[in-house]
Structure formats: C-alpha cells, structure tokens
Amino acid sequence: MRPLYLHGVSTLVLDPEKCLGCGSCLPVCPHQILYLANGRIACSERDACMECGACAMNCPVGAVAVEAGVGCAAAVLASAFRRGESGCC
Amino acid sequence: MGRAPRVGSELSLGDRLHGCKVRWGWGRYDYTVVPGLYALGRPDAGSPVLVTANYKLSFDALRRELKGHNLWLLSLDTNGINVWCAAGKRTFGSETLARAVRSSELAKLVKHRTLILPQLGAPGVSAHLVKRLTGFTVVWGPLRSADLPAFLAAGGRARPAMRRVEFPLRQRAALAPMELMPALKYALPLAALMVAGSWLLAAGGRWGPGLFMAGALLWAAVSGAVAGPLLLPWLPGRAFSAKGLGLGMLAAAIYLAVWPAPPLPAWAAFFLILAVCSFLVMNFTGSSTYTSLSGVRKEMRRYMPWQALGAALALGLWFWALAG
Numbered sequence: 573m574r575p576l577y578l579h580g581v582s583t584l585v586l587d588p589e590k591c592l593g594c595g596s597c598l599p600v601c602p603h604q605i606l607y608l609a610n611g612r613i614a615c616s617e618r619d620a621c622m623e624c625g626a627c628a629m630n631c632p633v634g635a636v637a638v639e640a641g642v643g644c645a646a647a648v649l650a651s652a653f654r655r656g657e658s659g660c661c
Numbered sequence: 662m663g664r665a666p667r668v669g670s671e672l673s674l675g676d677r678l679h680g681c682k683v684r685w686g687w688g689r690y691d692y693t694v695v696p697g698l699y700a701l702g703r704p705d706a707g708s709p710v711l712v713t714a715n716y717k718l719s720f721d722a723l724r725r726e727l728k729g730h731n732l733w734l735l736s737l738d739t740n741g742i743n744v745w746c747a748a749g750k751r752t753f754g755s756e757t758l759a760r761a762v763r764s765s766e767l768a769k770l771v772k773h774r775t776l777i778l779p780q781l782g783a784p785g786v787s788a789h790l791v792k793r794l795t796g797f798t799v800v801w802g803p804l805r806s807a808d809l810p811a812f813l814a815a816g817g818r819a820r821p822a823m824r825r826v827e828f829p830l831r832q833r834a835a836l837a838p839m840e841l842m843p844a845l846k847y848a849l850p851l852a853a854l855m856v857a858g859s860w861l862l863a864a865g866g867r868w869g870p871g872l873f874m875a876g877a878l879l880w881a882a883v884s885g886a887v888a889g890p891l892l893l894p895w896l897p898g899r900a901f902s903a904k905g906l907g908l909g910m911l912a913a914a915i916y917l918a919v920w921p922a923p924p925l926p927a928w929a930a931f932f933l934i935l936a937v938c939s940f941l942v943m944n945f946t947g948s949s950t951y952t953s954l955s956g957v958r959k960e961m962r963r964y965m966p967w968q969a970l971g972a973a974l975a976l977g978l979w980f981w982a983l984a985g
C-alpha cells in the first residue's frame with residue numbers, strides 16, 4: 573500500500589524529448605516512481621511525488637524539473653511569519 | 662594508514678543515553694561528530710568509502726549496523742543535522758562533499774574511485790557534478806542504514822525495496838513524543854489560563870466549566886499529537902488536516918461520552934477538539950515521508966480558515982456558557 577498525498581499538486585515536469593535514458597535519476601527517487609519507457613523518462617504515480625528534488629538534482633541534461641521543497645506545515649507557517657528556522661528541518 | 666581516527670562499533674552507555682535524549686528532541690541540533698574521515702575496523706586502500714552527515718545519531722547507527730566491517734566513513738560537516746534535512750539545505754551537498762574529499766586526501770588513501778552515499782542525500786548531491794569535481798563516482802546506498810550490510814554483501818546493489826521510503830507504525834510511534842512535546846508547550850499554559858479565567862468570569866468560584874474546557878484542550882492535544890501519527894493511514898482523506906478532522910470527531914465523541922455536559926459547553930468542546938486535532942495532524946506533515954510542499958500549501962490554504970473558525974466558535978460558545 574503506497575501512501576498518496578493530494579491529487580494533482582506535484583510540480584514535477586518530465587521532458588522525454590531531452591532525456592538521454594542514462595537512468596541517473598531512477599535510483600534516487602525515495603518513492604521509486606520514475607522509470608524508463610522505451611529508453612525515455614516516465615512517471616508511474618505523480619501523486620506519490622514529494623517534490624524532494626533528488627531526480628532534478630541528478631539529471632545531467634535537465635530533463636526532469638521540480639520545484640523542490642519540504643512538505644512541512646510548520647516551515648510554511650514559520651516562513652509566513654519570517655522566522656527562518658522551524659520544527660521540521 | 663594511520664591518519665584517520667579509528668572508531669569502535671560498540672556503543673557505550675553514554676552514547677545510548679545521549680541517543681535517547683536526542684530522539685526526544687532535546688539538544689537535537691547541537692549533537693555533532695567532528696567532521697572528517699574515520700576508520701571503522703581496519704580498512705585498507707581497497708575498502709569502501711561511506712559518506713554520512715555529522716549528525717551523531719546517523720553516525721552511531723552506521724557504526725552499529727556495520728559492526729565487523731572494515732571501511733572508511735567520511736563525515737560531512739552538516740552542523741549536526743541529519744542527511745535528509747541537510748540535503749534540503751545543501752549542507753549535505755556536492756560542494757561540501759568535494760571539499761571533504763580533498764581535505765581528507767581520500768584519493769591518496771584508496772585505490773578505487775567510488776563513494777557510497779545515502780540515498781536520502783540525493784536532493785542535495787548531484788552525482789555527475791561530484792564526478793567532475795572529484796573524479797569519484799557516486800554509488801547510491803540504500804535508504805535505511807539497516808540495509809547497508811545487505812547492500813555491501815550484494816556488491817553495492819540495492820533491491821528495489823531498499824530504495825523506497827516507508828512510514829511504518831514503529832517510525833510514527835517514535836515521532837509521536839516529538840509532536841506531543843511542542844503541542845503541550847502551548848496547550849498546558851492555555852489550559853491553566855482557561856481554568857483561571859473561568860474561575861474569575863463565572864462568579865461564585867466554580868472550577869467545573871474551566872476544568873471541562875481545559876480537559877478538552879489537553880485531550881485534543883494528546884489525540885492530535887499521538888493518536889494522529891499512530892492512526893495516520895487509517896484516517897479518512899488525503900489531506901492531513903482532513904485526517905485531523907476525522908480524528909477530532911472521534912476524540913470529541915469519546916470526550917463527551919466520558920464527561921457529559923450541557924449543550925453550550927459541549928459544543929464549545931466539540932469545536933475546540935476538532936480545530937486542535939486538525940491543526941496538529943496538519944503539523945505532522947513535516948515529519949511524514951510523503952508530503953510535498955505544493956500539497957501542504959494547498960491544504961493549509963484550504964483548511965486553516967476552518968481551523969481558525971472552529972477555535973473562535975469554541976471560545977465564543979464557551980464565554981457564552983460562562984456568562985449564562
């Protein structure tokens with residue numbers, strides 16, 4: 573059973589045209605939702621993406637992009653009140 | 662081979678006690694290992710190099726899991742913060758790693774050109790950049806250090822299950838105290854204020870109404886911060902705030918069954934428990950392993966006005982009950 577978060581919110585964008593099929597982004601995804609379909613990048617379950625940014629960080633050609641961040645309400649609140657540090661990280 | 666300090670794989674009682682303290686949230690951010698290269702066992706020029714943060718708990722976990730192995734541990738200076746959080750801040754990052762590789766003169770110490778990194782460090786480290794900066798190839802280790810022995814035994818290959826993050830009951834239970842402590846920090850003084858306030862407002866020095874609301878607040882804090890994490894996968898809805906609402910209804914029903922009250926204070930307690938539970942479970946997003954920033958922003962926009970309304974309604978009804 574894979575826990576899914578809100579539907580359709582992830583900012584993950586894949587560009588199969590750019591993809592070299594090198595596979596560098598596959599092992600780093602903590603939810604293992606990236607795979608190669610005919611040698612090009614694809615995603616099996618976007619609602620499981622936590623926007624950690626590991627895939628984008630490890631793609632040498634920028635074929636994966638995501639607005640990386642930490643899904644932490646306390647951090648969002650803290651930044652709203654301009655207090656940098658917070659409970660999560 | 663004498664330059665790197667050797668560390669044992671047995672943890673002392675002091676290590677363990679400190680581990681408990683750190684886990685319970687005291688001094689969690691200033692418990693560090695001196696960054697640099699360490700020898701575990703008797704490593705030689707062919708031994709694997711494992712990279713880690715200088716967070717004492719991660720470092721100790723590695724030492725314990727890798728008992729009996731001979732290898733190099735390269736601890737990066739992440740200010741004593743764990744790999745995952747440090748990767749988000751880029752202190753566990755490509756440049757930090759490159760600097761540590763250079764300053765430890767690793768290239769002279771080992772013949773191979775491979776670094777084993779924790780998978781959870783990947784949001785901060787770009788393998789191709791590390792290769793360019795240092796000449797070393799990054800191999801992503803398993804997500805959990807407990808899988809390291811199996812990973813090393815398999816020649817540096819991780820089974821798919823070793824790459825997938827989970828959020829099992831055991832882990833959620835370990836996080837619950839860290840949710841409860843800050844919740845009580847706010848709830849206890851507020852509860853005391855409620856008792857004192859109602860004693861003053863409801864002339865005649867009655868303790869009952871104040872104790873009833875203060876009890877509801879503390880019950881909500883414990884429900885949201887402890888039962889929330891424990892019951893997480895079984896609470897309905899995807900948004901954590903929604904899960905908290907469901908939990909709040911259950912908690913309120915239990916509270917009112919145990920402590921029956923007239924309609925006005927009963928409704929006040931009901932809305933208070935709902936609002937607090939929803940807020941606290943929403944706060945658990947930061948400790949969960951699968952929430953995204955976009956999702957958290959969305960649910961906060963959607964649910965926080967309702968949480969605020971619930972709290973306001975609760976206070977309004979309660980004052981009304983006190984006045985009446």
Ligand code: SF4
Nearest residue numbers: 601621622624625627
């Ligand atoms: S951002 Fe993280 S969770 Fe999302 S696809 Fe990339 S690696 Fe996976």
Ligand code: SF4
Nearest residue numbers: 591592594595597631
């Ligand atoms: S790292 Fe980039 S180029 Fe390589 S497989 Fe992934 S998306 Fe394609």
